Amino acid sequence: MRNTLSYIVLVLIIGFQSTQAQDNFIIPPSVKTIDYANRELTFSEVTMNGKKTTYLEVEKGETIKMKTRIRSTKDGDYCPGCIVQVYWGINGFTSTCAKSFGGYSFSKKKSKHTFQAPMKDGIYYITMGGSLEFSCKNNIDRPRCESEYAFAVIKVGNPDPEQNITVVKEKRDTSVFLKTKVTKPGSFGELDKVEWFFKGEKLAFDNQQEIPVTEFGTYTATWSNCLTRVSASIDYTTNEEDTPASVGVAEDFSDEVIDRNTGMAEDLGPNATAEEPDPSDSTDIAVLLENYDTFVLKDLIFDLDRATIKPEAQKVLNQLSQIMKDQPSMVILLEGHTAIGNARQNKKLSERRVASTKKYLVNQGVSKRNIQTKGWGQEKPLIVTRDITKGRINRRVEIQILAR
DSSP, rough: HEEEEEEHHHHHHHHHHHHHHTTOOOOOOOOOEEEEEEEEEEEEEEEEEEEEEEEEEOOTTEEEEEEEEEEEEEOOOOTTTTTEEEEEEETTEEEEEEEESSOEEEEEEEEEEEEEEESEEEEEEEEEHHHHHHSSOOTTSSSOSSSSGGGEEEEEEEOOHHHEEEEEEEETTTTEEEEEEEEEOOOOOOOOOOEEEEEEOOOSSSSSSSOOOOOSEEEEEEEEOOEEEEEEEEEETTTOOSSSOOOOOSSSOOOOOEOTTTEEEEEEEOOOOOOOOOOGOOOOHHHHHHSSSEEEEEEEEEEOOOOOHHHHHHHHHHHHHHHHSSSSEEEEEEOOOSSSSSSHHHHHHHHHHHHHHHHHHHHTTTTGGEEEEEEETSSOOOOOOOOTTTTGGSEEEEEEEOOO
């Protein structure tokens, strides 16, 4: 009989520990000290429903009668004349003001609170909060959210610890969007905050469950609340058939080209009048060198997020290298540019593009002393758009003649 009882107790202990591990929650110690406004607030002698414990399992809506002792001691010199209020409860659900006092310390004080357990399965921390006002103005948002402010915890019902969100692609006409939703929030309450990341960099789409796809790469959606967070990613690559969506800006310049000399937008609509051929439209390097000190190598266009010299660019670079070898006094500046996207990464990408261009010219026999480089990233686009197809012309290298 004794062995049977021991076995049952062991099973109960293992099961209890397993439940905690699954939900991954923390049971506070019997005496918990919390720092607030240079005061050390100590919670002790916690009882819940007559049990001296900091952990309690209850059913949804069950009445919880809770008591604790609180003591404050000095931890610093912040705001010595302040009137301090101490609150405790469940953030966003229930709260009580335990004491309002001036200074830094008070001896142990009894505090009690009766409330109904939440009507949703989950893990709920009993936490401390505070304010520096003149009276106890109770509010359910006073208790802190984070578990480090907890001095007790309750488990309501049988919560499912699994967290899961989805991120899916949706095509509309020629645009692509990403949508996210929560399928299982886990044991720690509703996930109410949404953040989006592209290649690890945060995007400006807070609390939006749907965003446009603006570039190829990895997108990550993160749902969170004050206690937990969960993320899911989706890769959008150049192998996709869909075209990323165009993102509207304050003024939509997606169909306009920026004049690099005036900074004004020139309308290239159907009513534009024909003019004499512009030498800058030429792909012949000799013609460009004769007419301009700065020009774009039109055939030197890079693939998205790449710095590799494409075969069609080799012809024009071979022509440029031959002219520079024939004119050894010529010094040029290669300026790299990218499409609109992640500013920091695009700066590095533009530097890689001019570096690969310089390397190709040097391999053709041009002195590296005659080639300078500068990467601008996305600072100087020819066309302001997030459309992948239209923005292709921004992925370029320009040449500036520094000496002939």
